[in-house]
Amino acid sequence: MSSEVKEEKQYNFKSFTGTVKTVTDFQGAKKDLKYVLVEDAEGREANIIVSKDTYIVNNENIGVGSVITGFYDADKPMIMIYPPQYNAEVVAVFNKDQNIKVDSFDKNLISSDKYFKLNISNDTKIITQDGKPFKGKLKNKKLVVIYSISTKSIPAQANPIQIIVLSKKSA
Structure with missing residues (x-):
């Protein structure tokens, strides 16, 4: 008797919220990337990497001074670098009503x-x-x-x- 267990994929989403300091086009092989340097309320910095596949809630513009949250799959491999770089699957510009x-x-x-x-x-x-x-x-x-x-x-x-x-x- 054999029973097959079907394991379902669970995601481990984390987020980083901060104020946008700079938005830079990536100067490498992939031309469709933007590095969005953000700083959180405690002064910690992170690069939120936005690709053509990143979903931007309400198609909002991301600019210097915007407060954004980048959501990323924490189970995906990440390079150990400072400031940390997060490949965002979703980016949301802060909206006090949602x-x-x-x-x-x-x-x-x-x-x-x-x-x-x-x-x-x-x-x-x-x-x-x-x-x-x-x-x-x-x-x-x-x-x-x-x-x-x-x-x-x-x-x-x-x-x-x-x-x-x-x-x-x-x-």
């Missing part, structure tokens, strides 16, 4: 870190990263969840305003 969670969710719509649960309503807009309506299952997909408020419970619960389903090629 919060963002990037993660994958199980069949009960609980995030892989078990700290966030989605309560989807008829008002929740669910789209692909190219803006088309998404009608499939959200289980185990990389999602960008935009919401305004959440409960203080564990897991926190939120009624998302919008969910963006990322394509497999994103960063």
